[in-house]
Amino acid sequence: MREGLIRALRGLPVVEFDLSKAEDGDLLEISRTMGLALSLGEMRAIKGHFSRPLTDVELQTFGQTWSEHCIHKTFKGIIEVEGGRVNGLLKEYIMKATRELNKPWCYSVFEDNAGLIEFDRGYLVAAKVETHNHPSAVEPFGGAATGVGGVIRDILGVWGEPIANTDVLCFGPLDLPYESLPPGMKHPKYIYKGVVAGIGSYGNNMGIPTVSGAIFFDSGYVGNPVVYCGCVGILPKELYIKNTKEGDYAVLAGGRTGRDGIHGVTFASADLLEDTDTLRPAVQIPNPLIEERLRRAIISIRDRRLASGITDLGGGGISCATGEMAHRSGLGIEVNLDVVHLKEPDLAPWEIWVSESQERMLLSVPGSNLSDVLEIFENEDLEACVLGRFDESGKLRVRYRDFTVCDLDLEFLYHPPRVTRRSCKVEYLPVPCNVPEPKDITEELLRLLSDPNIRSREEVVRTYDHEVRGCTAIKPLQGDLAGPNDAAVIKPLKDSWMGVVISCGINPFYPDPYWMAAASIEEAIRNNASVGGRRVALLDNFVWGNPEREDRMGSLVRAAEACYEFSKAFDAPFISGKDSLYNESPLGPVRPTLLITGIGILPDIRKAVTVHLKKEGDPLYVLGITKDELAGSAYLRSKGINGGECPKVDAKTSKEIIRALTKAIDSGLVAACHDVSEGGIGVAAAEMAMASGLGLSLDLRDVPSEVKRSDLVLFSESTSRFLVEVKKDRLREFEEVFQGVIHGRAGVVGGRTFKIVGLDGKTWEASISELRRAWRGG
Amino acid sequence: MVRVEVKLKKGHFDPEGDVTARSLKDLGFPVNNVRVSKVYTVDVSVGDEKEAMSLAREMCRKLLANPTKDDFIIEVLTGEGGAD
Amino acid sequence: MVRVEVKLKKGHFDPEGDVTARSLKDLGFPVNNVRVSKVYTVDVSVGDEKEAMSLAREMCRKLLANPTKDDFIIEVLTGEGGAD
Amino acid sequence: MDLERAKACIARVGGTNCDLELKVALEDLGLRTEILHMKEIVKKGLAEYQLLVFPGGFSYGDYVRAGAIWGKEVHSKIKSELQTFIEENKLVLGICNGFQVMIEAGILPDGEIAEVPKAALANNASSKYECRWVYVRVERGGTPFTEGLTNGEILRIPVGHGEGRFLPESEEVLRELIKDGCVLFRYALPSGDAADGEYPYNPNGSVYDIAGICNKRGNIMGMMPHPERAFFGWQLPEGSDSLYGDGKKIFQGIIKYLEDY
Ligand SMILES: Nc1ncnc2c1ncn2[C@@H]1O[C@H](COP(=O)(O)OP(=O)(O)O)[C@@H](O)[C@H]1O
Numbered sequence A: 001m002r003e004g005l006i007r008a009l010r011g012l013p014v015v016e017f018d019l020s021k022a023e024d025g026d027l028l029e030i031s032r033t034m035g036l037a038l039s040l041g042e043m044r045a046i047k048g049h050f051s052r053p054l055t056d057v058e059l060q061t062f063g064q065t066w067s068e069h070c071i072h073k074t075f076k077g078i079i080e081v082e083g084g085r086v087n088g089l090l091k092e093y094i095m096k097a098t099r100e101l102n103k104p105w106c107y108s109v110f111e112d113n114a115g116l117i118e119f120d121r122g123y124l125v126a127a128k129v130e131t132h133n134h135p136s137a138v139e140p141f142g143g144a145a146t147g148v149g150g151v152i153r154d155i156l157g158v159w160g161e162p163i164a165n166t167d168v169l170c171f172g173p174l175d176l177p178y179e180s181l182p183p184g185m186k187h188p189k190y191i192y193k194g195v196v197a198g199i200g201s202y203g204n205n206m207g208i209p210t211v212s213g214a215i216f217f218d219s220g221y222v223g224n225p226v227v228y229c230g231c232v233g234i235l236p237k238e239l240y241i242k243n244t245k246e247g248d249y250a251v252l253a254g255g256r257t258g259r260d261g262i263h264g265v266t267f268a269s270a271d272l273l274e275d276t277d278t279l280r281p282a283v284q285i286p287n288p289l290i291e292e293r294l295r296r297a298i299i300s301i302r303d304r305r306l307a308s309g310i311t312d313l314g315g316g317g318i319s320c321a322t323g324e325m326a327h328r329s330g331l332g333i334e335v336n337l338d339v340v341h342l343k344e345p346d347l348a349p350w351e352i353w354v355s356e357s358q359e360r361m362l363l364s365v366p367g368s369n370l371s372d373v374l375e376i377f378e379n380e381d382l383e384a385c386v387l388g389r390f391d392e393s394g395k396l397r398v399r400y401r402d403f404t405v406c407d408l409d410l411e412f413l414y415h416p417p418r419v420t421r422r423s424c425k426v427e428y429l430p431v432p433c434n435v436p437e438p439k440d441i442t443e444e445l446l447r448l449l450s451d452p453n454i455r456s457r458e459e460v461v462r463t464y465d466h467e468v469r470g471c472t473a474i475k476p477l478q479g480d481l482a483g484p485n486d487a488a489v490i491k492p493l494k495d496s497w498m499g500v501v502i503s504c505g506i507n508p509f510y511p512d513p514y515w516m517a518a519a520s521i522e523e524a525i526r527n528n529a530s531v532g533g534r535r536v537a538l539l540d541n542f543v544w545g546n547p548e549r550e551d552r553m554g555s556l557v558r559a560a561e562a563c564y565e566f567s568k569a570f571d572a573p574f575i576s577g578k579d580s581l582y583n584e585s586p587l588g589p590v591r592p593t594l595l596i597t598g599i600g601i602l603p604d605i606r607k608a609v610t611v612h613l614k615k616e617g618d619p620l621y622v623l624g625i626t627k628d629e630l631a632g633s634a635y636l637r638s639k640g641i642n643g644g645e646c647p648k649v650d651a652k653t654s655k656e657i658i659r660a661l662t663k664a665i666d667s668g669l670v671a672a673c674h675d676v677s678e679g680g681i682g683v684a685a686a687e688m689a690m691a692s693g694l695g696l697s698l699d700l701r702d703v704p705s706e707v708k709r710s711d712l713v714l715f716s717e718s719t720s721r722f723l724v725e726v727k728k729d730r731l732r733e734f735e736e737v738f739q740g741v742i743h744g745r746a747g748v749v750g751g752r753t754f755k756i757v758g759l760d761g762k763t764w765e766a767s768i769s770e771l772r773r774a775w776r777g778g
Numbered sequence B, C: 001m002v003r004v005e006v007k008l009k010k011g012h013f014d015p016e017g018d019v020t021a022r023s024l025k026d027l028g029f030p031v032n033n034v035r036v037s038k039v040y041t042v043d044v045s046v047g048d049e050k051e052a053m054s055l056a057r058e059m060c061r062k063l064l065a066n067p068t069k070d071d072f073i074i075e076v077l078t079g080e081g082g083a084d
Numbered sequence D: 001m002d003l004e005r006a007k008a009c010i011a012r013v014g015g016t017n018c019d020l021e022l023k024v025a026l027e028d029l030g031l032r033t034e035i036l037h038m039k040e041i042v043k044k045g046l047a048e049y050q051l052l053v054f055p056g057g058f059s060y061g062d063y064v065r066a067g068a069i070w071g072k073e074v075h076s077k078i079k080s081e082l083q084t085f086i087e088e089n090k091l092v093l094g095i096c097n098g099f100q101v102m103i104e105a106g107i108l109p110d111g112e113i114a115e116v117p118k119a120a121l122a123n124n125a126s127s128k129y130e131c132r133w134v135y136v137r138v139e140r141g142g143t144p145f146t147e148g149l150t151n152g153e154i155l156r157i158p159v160g161h162g163e164g165r166f167l168p169e170s171e172e173v174l175r176e177l178i179k180d181g182c183v184l185f186r187y188a189l190p191s192g193d194a195a196d197g198e199y200p201y202n203p204n205g206s207v208y209d210i211a212g213i214c215n216k217r218g219n220i221m222g223m224m225p226h227p228e229r230a231f232f233g234w235q236l237p238e239g240s241d242s243l244y245g246d247g248k249k250i251f252q253g254i255i256k257y258l259e260d261y
């Protein structure tokens, strides 16, 4: 670094930078050597704002606060698109849909650590989903576990009591040859095992049931595994207290602060280009034992209304938590770093300030309650310190050994220069695909059932406790035979029959980003409806590559557009979400992946519907129309064929079907239901049979369809479809409900085998145990 | 036969060691600190010591350890005795 | 400083070792069998080796091992180095 | 004793996490229930309670061995208190991690709070955590915990644990357990026959399919399955029209015992 730019501060482990003397090259070098990940424009903005030198603590504050993770630069930035510009993806698409839908049951959205919606009896449900991709690529067990820990703290951070976890995971193919891995990159199998163990371990240790999720394997995830962790919580509305006042104390509690996780934020935003083994400081060792005690303490502080505010420590550590809390309360804060409990003695002030050590929470506490709060922490064997005090300065001030090492205006800090990103048009132009007609449809079905993306997930799901808390009404796996239920239902309140319905929708293989997003939204809602859920709120989680590349940005824009359109069309507002960008590795960008989580309600959990067939002789219905939409389908992928039409969503039709289905479920007409997704009707029907041990027969001639070939009818992945077992003696009522809505009575439950009658009248048959062997492997 | 000990790198906090130390203190032992590691005693079919060593290193790399947080120590056991 | 290795008694089935062996085989290693044990490196404040040894034995009896399934080996480490 | 005067204590330490649902179950049956941290138990003792429960969870992170650290803490902190409690014929129940604690504390199989445990709950034969519903066969009805249950009756209850493989110290310990009628619950096939080690009906590889045992007097019981998760009908995997599930039957026995206490 150039002479005169930097100097040590009188006997303190602090250095000062004189930006006024810094040229552009110097600015970039400072940003790089300090690990700030700030662009030239951002560095210039900082330089321009100050006439005095800045300490490393201050520069780090900008690095953290202005990071992609903390401030969502790209999602709030301006995007140049063909023929115009988008004034922020969040504002123009995601939040706009919610604002326009203006649902009275949306209590707090996009504001706090988690979205909050109304539930029953004066309670709110809180939901949040996060990603922890890079940490999991580097240290699968710890990365995934701390991902779970982090999202649980987001729920605690809105005073929610966590009641359920979710996990959606994407890995490279497990049979990938070791030779094809670049040095330092971990094998998908290692990552898969570690991640699954980490998720299970943290949730199980915390006593929070992990109830919903999905697992994908694809070569697009070899260099960039994707780990989504979600958490749902509940709280009495009147205890949602966010009212930090001048004079309140800032209390930091939980784990100690150490070097682990320093620069996690900037790390999450930097391409994963280096040998991952060298990124050691970001690795964190999970300690759920501390978080379990934190939860106890926080719920008891909540119930006694002792604190005026709360937030978690996530990206940016103390710097972001204190800054955000002060800023959103319209206050300032003075922080004292000397009191922070440290894991190792010689941390520099900037390290304490930005460390992302796990299992910590920040509370604001009125002076009169301070001793009570500290006592609660002490009783749970937790360390806590009075970190500082809120004031009316509008500033973020940090003291270290009686020196002020940071003094920043919150207004400036929280209004970074907006970035502008360019995009190019990304669109899927369908090319016809030639699928040879198979000789044996059963063989195709068996192959699909054993596909890594369709196979039974029992092996994983059983290692997650999904019963703890005793509130899981509909389980992820149905019964001894472990049929895959479409959504989980939690009954959180003792005195209410209302359930929280948790589902997800994700279709990373559909080639058109717009329709991929549409299908994911529809799937989340459909999965919810399948068990009886309704009034669905959505969470979006984007995992994309480097947004500074036009193509990545182009598909992101298309997907976000669909989010707006279909959130509106389905009357389902977004309440929360998150983006994870810069998922790049030497093998290229991550497969663009959008997870939509659906949080619905079910007025009476006793009416919930499950996947397994109930009774010999009951008729089977196919709801919705089957089209020639096989692009990205499991069927084509299993044959290595590209092309075909992307599954699209006709929201109007879909809504009609769902409305009728909900009515049928409420009237008790439906014995079993399963949504039709990956692998089409064939796989859905097989799963229903395997879940019950009962046979079925399905006549493809009675399936509402525009397709002229049996295999395509069976394996098309058109959206908006369900398979429904209707109680035989309620058949007439069901037909009435579905008058004018696309449906076909296409089969019947029973017999010893799984039987398909093709369009030409030919019959295909497989035994249930044969199906099960393929689906469960071995 | 090789013996692979996998332990947390220096400087990483060891939650299990911490809890164990506390419990031992509670039981009256004059304990300052505990670190916990894992030992895999692997019965491999290989010719010589050198090969066993390099295989064990490969096992650590691929499965048993994570260089981002673990150190490992390999020891080739010769002579009688075996993984029982 | 004492090093306590707690391992399953001879003849006891070791599920973790079993699974590890299977994974290693999956990865192509010529592995016959794996046993997993745990090592506690305990920093104790005691005078001599003998005392350390007897303390460690007591720790095993009182906490570190369950005699129904575990054996243990104690080693007193002398000289520099410590539980990091 | 009048049920209104009876009181249950659910003990907890850091990592305990099945206490709330237990409280819900016991209170649903009209038993006053308090959740007490070990520290508070040390301070105020157990005299005012008639039932002590060690609930499930991951006490102290399950470090060293599941239940070991809490088990030893029982020794160092409340041994004589607990001894008295047991001698007064009050009830002690351990579920899952609580069972592990009781084994490690030496409270079971003997009921004596032995310094060295005579059994172990080793890691599951599958080496994995197992969350699943099992068929539990009642081996001996009519004890305080199986009051109203008949021999051979099958209960549907879920398990959720990584270390639940019951291992007696010796053949002899097992023989004694069987002879004294201390094996209360065994894992079974849906047909009602003993699982005979068959996975997943015996989810962990327990010797003799043991799912739960009691002491000779029958006032101390530990089991791996979670009756509190099968308390209400709606918790059952197949759904149920009845208000309650099989787990309630075990708590019902407790209530009856306390009423007669
Ligand atoms: N891509 C997104 N889509 C929808 N909501 C988002 C998105 N990104 C952020 N949000 C919302 O903005 C709020 C603040 O987000 P964030 O600062 O990331 O929270 P935290 O730091 O607690 O994870 C949250 O409610 C979050 O759900």
Ligand SMILES: [Mg+2]
Pocket: A113, A154, A157, A312, A314
């Ligand atoms: Mg947060």
